[in-house]
Amino acid sequence: MLTDNFGRKFYYLRLSITDVCNFRCNYCLPDGYQCDNDRNFLSLPEITRITKAFAQMGTEKIRITGGEPSLRKDLPEIIARCKQTPNIKKVAITTNGYKLPEHIDNWLDAGIDAINVSIDSLDPRQFHAITGHDKLTHILKGVDMALASGIQVKVNTVLMREYNGYDIQSYLDWLKDTPVTLRFIELMQTGDNQEFFDAQHIQGSRIKQNLMLDGWLPVIKERASGPAQEFYHPDYQGKIGLIMPYSKDFCSTCNRLRISALGKLHLCLFTEQGLDLKSYLQHDDVEPLKARIAAMMQDKKATHFLQENLTGATKNLAMLGG
Template sequence: MLEDKFGRRFHYLRLSITDVCNFSCEYCLPNGYQCDTPRDFLRLDEIRKIAKAFANLGTSKIRITGGEPSLRKDLPEIIQACASTPGIEHVAMTCNGYKLPEQISSWVDAGLTSLNVSIDSLDPRMFAAITGHDKLETIMQGIEKALELGIKVKVNAVLMRHFNQNELDSFLDWIKEKPVTLRFIELMQTGDNKLFFDQNHTSGLPIKERLLDNGWQQIEQNKTAGPAQEFTHSDYKGNIGLIMPYSKDFCATCNRLRISALGKLHLCLFSEQGLDVRQFLLDNSEQRLQDELVSLLADKKSTHFLHDGYTGATKHLAMLGG
């Protein structure tokens, strides 16, 4: 079992398969993808070995991330490789949704069990202003198709003071009849976005207080759940989630590790550096990789130090998919 010195157990792997993204979101890649890293991304056989090693160490959930994972032509094969690994019970993915209508069926056939889609505004004009693409209608069509196929869908919205802070009522109206979990994520500071962060960061606590005042009930999360506090209401088909990385004790329940598209282990989204484990994929000895993962976990810190303005090696969220 992967367990750190603080007693936290890691059932959940976030696996990046590319750092390329075709959107230019204001808080992440406002100038678009710059191709500033080698594009020698993990191959399918390497992904199989990583999935097996983590599964052998107690991981039961893999989330495929980017950049934008749907830019890889072998995405269905990657999903299938993770889903067919003994011990892996859930294969999720986070994407921007622009290829959802045409590709969701192939992802589900490959073994995808849940899907997170980024939608920072329900206003088509604001969505285009944030992402650089007029694709909201296409993404919404893809979500409908995913729901029809029985996929569990979550929608991620990054809270930004000058962009979508006043859209809570619109989002609530949407989930009244839509069985999705809408997750508001506090804007996080990264190496490249300090000015934007200073201008746009806003806390999720007022939303939590409003929900509780209006009859929403907090749900107890399972061992493979992400960091969101989730709430439900009998009058709504959808749920609300809040991810508040600046809240007290946010890191106390950390249960996830990250592998970058270049084969580096990141003990935290804001680690000082990625730790190269790709060299342990060269042979067929899963034990060597497992031993290295256990050894490196000893260096995991108790917190991300975001409160101190520390962003580590994370220049932008596309590097690791958040």
């Protein structure tokens, strides 16, 4: 079992398969994707070896991320390889939803268990202003298709003071009859968004307080769940999650590790650097890879250092998929 020096066990792997994204979200890639590496992204055999190694070390859940993972034509094969790996119980994907209506059936056939879709506003004009794309209706159609299939659907919304911070009620109205889990995510400071962060950051604790006053109740978490605090209300079909990385003890229940699209292990989203595993991914014997991962775990810190304005090597969230 993958365990760090603080007794935390790691059941959850976030696996990035590309850092390319076709959106220009103002909090992540306001100038669009900038190619600043060799784009030697993980191959299908390398992904298979990573998945096998982590599964043998106790990982139960894999989330496929980007960039935008649907930009890879072999995404269905990647989903299938992860799903077919012994000990992997759940395979999920985080997507901007741009290709969701066209590809949802292929992902389902490959074995996907859950989909997270990023929707930062339910107002088409505001959505366009945030992402640079007039695709809200198209993406919501994909969400409806996913829900109709019976798959678990979550919607990610990054909170921003001037863009959606005063429009929480529209999301609550939507959740009355829409059985998704909507996760409000606190805007996080990265290497290139200091000014934007200072102007737009909203504390999720305020929303939590209002939810509790309005009768929302905590949901018991599974051990492979992500960092969100989730809440339900008997009058709503949907649930609400809050991801508050600046809250006290946020890192105490950390259960996830990250692999970048370039084959580097990131012990934290805001670590100083990724630890290169590429040389261990070139043959089918995963025992040396497992030994290397276990050794690297000794360097995992007790917490991120966001409160001290230290963002490590994370220039933008597309680098690792959040």
